Amino acid sequence: MSAGSIYKRCRCRGEDGKELARCPKLYRPGGAYSPTHGTWYFKIDVGPPGGRRKTVRRGGFDTKKEAQAALDEIRGRAAKGVDVGRRLTVGQYLDEWVASRSPSYQQHVRDLWVPQCGGLDLTALRKAHVQAALDTLAVSAATKQRHKATLSSALSDAVREGLVSVNVAKLVTVEGIERPRAQVWTDAQVIEWEAERELRRADALRRSRGRPIPEFAIWHDTGSRPSAVMVWRPDQIGRFLDHAADHRLYALFHLVALRGLRRGEACGVRRQDLDLDAGRLYVRHQVRQSGGVTQAVDATKSRAGTREVALDAGTVEVLREHLRRQAEQRAYVGTGWTETPYVFTEEDGRMLNPGAVTRAFEKLAYRAGLPPVRFHDLRHGAASIMHLAGVDMVTISRTLGHATLAITADTYASVFDSVDRAAAEATAAVVPRAVR
Secondary structure (H helix, E strand, O other): OOOOEEEEEOOOEOOOOOEOOOOHHHEOOOOOEOOOOOEEEEEEEEOOOOOOOEEEEEEEEOOHHHHHHHHHHHHHHHHOOOOOOOOOEHHHHHHHHHHHOOHHHHHHHHHHHHHHHOOOEHHHOOHHHHHHHHHOOOOOHHHHHHHHHHHHHHHHHHHHOOOOOOOHHHHOOOOOOOOOOOEEOOHHHHHHHHHHHHHHHHHHHHHHOOOOOOHHHHHHHOOOOOOOOEEOOHHHHHHHHHHOOOOOOHHHHHHHHHHOOOHHHHHOOEHHHEEOOOOEEEEOOEEEEEOOEEEEEOOOOOOOOOEEEEOOHHHHHHHHHHHHHHHHHHHHHHHHOOOOOEOOEOOOOOEOOHHHHHHHHHHHHHHOOOOOOOOOHHHHHHHHHHHHOOOOHHHHHHHHOOOOHHHHHHHHHHHHHHHHHHHHHHHHHHOOOOOO
16 A cells, blocks of 8 residues: 555646647646645555555545545555545445434434535545535524534444544534533422422413313423423432332332333333343333334344343332233233234333323322422433442443543533432431530
């Protein structure tokens, strides 16, 4: 493999309409390249020693530095045995990559990344291209972040395949994105929330003129929440599970509340994923919902999401009881039962709708008299319980399926602080004092 060379060229044409072999505008007196005319290119001969060589040319780079970086990348990939002679555009790669992904990923690729960057060579894609494409979107910062996440996921796979050496999407920062900090519901915060709920309820009664008022909507929409992400304390989680004990999806709620599975992961648990004798659950699949349509997928959220989760004896018994009741339900429904491999299903055996799980959870939380949290916040509650029980950060991160410890620490910093303070107060209260 040769060292390669970098040069400048333009597309200017002469009077005969043919491209100029040596455009006078491309050079300054003395032979140096003009800084304002043309773009940078590179070429390199690649191939095995003594074998047939192939010349790879790429161009259109704004600076010599960019051309050098692209040349270095090609040389590195060729050294690993990658066929760098094949020209692969961003559009070609994304069309192939997104075919098996969710509708939201497909929409991001179709509406933004292919129109804006599809014509570029995959190896020529740079941070500036990604940033310029995102800047064309007249949407919220959160929506831009989702578009960026789609491209980043695709490029991460490209890095693993040796097609590119750097995921340039990770270098782009979307302004205005601030992850809400999870907070634990304290007694004072619950009192404040309940006071606002009563005011809203009284107002609804005045305007109802004797008609029933939407009690659940008032509970659900009351706005006195210190954070968008609120977490129940262990005693509140216990109240919820006690109230939900007779619900047909109790085992799912129990599993999420104590082991921290994501909603889609819980819906996607299959019977072959359970080893109850060994007290193990293997998280391998998830069920996604897009546009109200339930869609089964064959992968978890990330590589770290595919994991083995230990089950305590109580959870094992809850799951055994659930499977026993499911068998009874199958026999009762008879020919109307739809056979699927899933542990948690609709009442006729069909794949469980994730949205139905959330709605059932919210109704149970409302009837239990608890302050509102999202279904996903049960997962946050599981993290706080593990921390309170003295579980180390590595185990918590692995149980939740996080890619790094940093994600766990950042997501649950405020939750863990609250648990730590509660533990400190409880410790101090154990010591009897004559004078306080």
